[in-house]
Amino acid sequence: SGAEAHERERFGRLTWDYFKAFIRTERFRALSHPLTETMSALGTVVILWYGTRLVLAGGALSAEEFIVFLAFSMKLYSPVKYLGKLPAIIQPGIVASERVFEFLDAPIEVQDRDGPRTFEGVREGIVFDNVSFHYREGEPVLDGISFEAPAGSVTALVGPSGAGKTTLMDLLGRFYDTTGGRILVDGIPLQEYSMTSLRHGLGIVSQETVLFHDTVRSNIAYGLPGPISDEDLEAAARAAHAHEFVSRMPKGYDTVVGERGTQLSGGQRQRIAIARAILRDPPILVLDEATSSLDSESERLVQDAVGRLLEGRTVFVIAHRLSTIQRADRILVMEAGRVIQRGSHDDLLQEGGLYRHLHDLQFQAT
Numbered sequence: 001s002g003a004e005a006h007e008r009e010r011f012g013r014l015t016w017d018y019f020k021a022f023i024r025t026e027r028f029r030a031l032s033h034p035l036t037e038t039m040s041a042l043g044t045v046v047i048l049w050y051g052t053r054l055v056l057a058g059g060a061l062s063a064e065e066f067i068v069f070l071a072f073s074m075k076l077y078s079p080v081k082y083l084g085k086l087p088a089i090i091q092p093g094i095v096a097s098e099r100v101f102e103f104l105d106a107p108i109e110v111q112d113r114d115g116p117r118t119f120e121g122v123r124e125g126i127v128f129d130n131v132s133f134h135y136r137e138g139e140p141v142l143d144g145i146s147f148e149a150p151a152g153s154v155t156a157l158v159g160p161s162g163a164g165k166t167t168l169m170d171l172l173g174r175f176y177d178t179t180g181g182r183i184l185v186d187g188i189p190l191q192e193y194s195m196t197s198l199r200h201g202l203g204i205v206s207q208e209t210v211l212f213h214d215t216v217r218s219n220i221a222y223g224l225p226g227p228i229s230d231e232d233l234e235a236a237a238r239a240a241h242a243h244e245f246v247s248r249m250p251k252g253y254d255t256v257v258g259e260r261g262t263q264l265s266g267g268q269r270q271r272i273a274i275a276r277a278i279l280r281d282p283p284i285l286v287l288d289e290a291t292s293s294l295d296s297e298s299e300r301l302v303q304d305a306v307g308r309l310l311e312g313r314t315v316f317v318i319a320h321r322l323s324t325i326q327r328a329d330r331i332l333v334m335e336a337g338r339v340i341q342r343g344s345h346d347d348l349l350q351e352g353g354l355y356r357h358l359h360d361l362q363f364q365a366t
């Protein structure tokens with residue numbers, strides 16, 4: 001999901017920061033040790049030379065006083081050397097404490113209530129009732145979103161990047177809970193359903209399809225509780241237009257993807273993800289369409305597979321493709337956390353405004 005991708009990216013960034021800090025302090029540590037050692041050795045030489053001269057010249061310094069001074073100055077070196085090491089000790093501490101505070105600041109995880117219901121499907125529809133959400137207090141990301149998605153319908157979310165489309169869908173999967181308003185499935189608030197049953201009933205086909213370094217078979221069957229028969233697997237792959245290219249691979253469904261020579265194209269990865277979703281057969285489907293366009297043959301196959309995936313489900317699609325948008329029962333145009341336009345494709349084109357603008361930009365309407 002979007003949240004997971006976001007977390008992954010954030011984790012990657014923090015790890016990189018830590019790595020850089022680590023290298024910096026290691027370099028400093030590696031340099032500072034010989035440096036302080038050399039300095040203290042030089043210091044001793046200077047003191048010995050100057051002190052001996054004073055003692056031998058007579059009067060200015062007695063031999064005993066010089067020995068005492070020498071002993072104390074030696075004692076001074078180790079705290080000074082320690083000071084030199086201080087940054088190397090403190091820096092990782094600062095990085096670590098930043099991470100601790102980030103963890104403490106993170107919103108409380110979504111939890112099941114006592115005796116939750118099991119989500120089994122959508123009979124009437126899903127209602128977003130004045131839904132608001134913020135990740136951080138005072139920075140609203142969604143602001144009073146209301147609409148109804150009848151069971152079996154397709155709702156398209158359209159809008160510029162950062163409008164809150166992915167966040168709205170994350171709320172539907174209860175990756176976060178709404179901070180205002182409610183989401184109801186057949187009149188029952190989402191919080192009443194157990195997380196496990198809800199996540200089970202909600203399929204997500206996202207922009208960044210994650211394939212594991214594993215066989216095509218395992219990648220398609222990923223996340224399913226029981227063993228899958230070859231027939232079911234193949235049927236899903238066929239419906240997703242994946243069977244043809246998979247069976248052309250050296251070991252068919254047993255080919256390990258990601259290995260040299262079996263890199264999959266974007267369109268092929270998407271079709272594997274669609275096969276995965278078809279096999280899971282979730283009553284609610286969230287489709288986060290890829291922004292990047294595929295070659296026209298892949299595009300046609302992906303669109304056709306998506307068409308089959310939509311059938312008989314309550315679908316929400318973050319839509320970038322005209323063909324998907326035209327197929328939607330309703331289009332919500334989002335901007336800065338609000339729904340600013342809604343209707344059918346034709347109505348919205350008539351209406352002008354942001355939809356018309358986005359449409360013209362994206363599809364170079366003639």
Ligand SMILES: Nc1ncnc2c1ncn2[C@@H]1O[C@H](COP(=O)(O)OP(=O)(O)O)[C@@H](O)[C@H]1O
Pocket residue numbers: 002003006007135136141159160161162163164165166167168
């Ligand atoms: N996990 C997160 N923590 C904090 N802010 C986030 C997070 N995810 C998204 N946002 C912010 O929420 C806003 C909406 O983002 P998003 O839902 O991804 O929009 P869209 O999918 O329409 O591009 C953006 O301003 C984004 O920076």
Ligand SMILES: [Mg+2]
Pocket residue numbers: 002165166167
């Ligand atoms: Mg998004």
